[in-house]
Amino acid sequence: MKYLDEFRDPEIAQKLLDEIRQTARRPWVLMEVCGGQTHSIIRNGIDQLLPETVEMIHGPGCPVCVTPLEMIDKALAIAARPGVIFCSFGDMLRVPGSERDLFSVKSQGGDVRIVYSPLDAVRIARENPDKEVVFFGVGFETTAPANAMAVVQAKQLGLNNFSLLVSHVLVPPAIEAIMASPTNRVQAFLAAGHVCAVMGYWQYVPLVEKYRVPIVVTGFEPLDVLHGILRAVRQLEAGRAEVENAYERAVRYEGNVAAQKMLTEVFVVTDRMWRGIGTIPNSGWALSEKYAEFDAARRFDVGDIQTKESPICRSGEVLQGMIKPNQCAAFGRECTPLKPLGATMVSSEGACAAYYRYGRFVSAESIAAPAQVG
């Protein structure tokens, strides 16, 4: 398929790998922010093909994984109400809440529907005027333009039975939080290509200057990922720290201006809690005053929610790149994609799920470590 197959060519991948090997003379730690890139890296075995000098750690860019538990519990409470049709992207259905997930609400008779696009939820609201239709508006800057359009369309149509449960998160504040952490090991970032397709990459210029960290806009196919890694390593070896675009066919500096205009109309920046990580200032979007009537969190009073996280799940450390999934004792034992303890085991973009699916059961550290007695 055009724009896919060419960027999966194994011969060219080998060339890029050789070039990375020759360029990386010292050890470097890179983070891919986006869960889609994590998936691509593990699926294609890039983590195993890279030279020992280049370590990839997986970032918090899986929207399913970082949606706060309280928001999941809120979604579950709303979805269980009679008279509500709760619409969501499919990958949110198995995300564990404190007691259950959306899938079990559905099997207990809740009207939970998987939609492909938020506009489908607007259509369902039109077709069911006697029902309250709620769409679970999660995701990074990539899904936000779609969610914004759904709200705008609902307003234009005068729909008073449609609302959005918004839990949007933003990439640049997450990079800032990682860089500001005293335990940070990351020396360069691969920025999420499709987030940048929407937002451009001008937002990263201040980060690069403040933290002297290279940020390379990177795509998702194997050659794209390798190209991003190569460009980051070249910067590190040369002592440079710049924003570079290694995904030029899809990303422009200014991004999608029409989408950005709509986003600033519909959303306002807010502090957001990230599951497993904590609150990051100014790291999310909420509906602006103009569209507040479409805010499901205001429309439905779900009372006080007491959240309860699995005591053994270490997804917070996974999301911050502090451990690899297979260093969690529950990985592949108590915790599998069919019975996930943490959100990182649910979505295909979650690091734990990617490690499970592609058989990374033994950690590189434990292979490298000398045998221990006892």
Place this chain on the structure above:
Amino acid sequence: MCLGIPGKVLEIYENGGIRMGKVDFDGIQKEVCLAYLPELEVGDYTIVHVGFAITKLDEESALESLRLFRELGAFEEELQAGDERPPGVNGT
């Protein structure tokens, strides 16, 4: 949900006042919202996320990237002696 896929625009029309289109993903056709890409034309390739076209794919940049990848290694010595970056790969 963040996995965007490239597709080819087959048709552009209005539906309920919104710019929509038919996009082909390797044989599978879907209705996609094109409102955020007013310049997109029939025959163009675009990346689609949750039913929305978010960016136009640029053929020339794609070919240029592939050309640069293929040339890797061929210029090794020149590269090591001179500029770190191959021609055409620019910074910010």
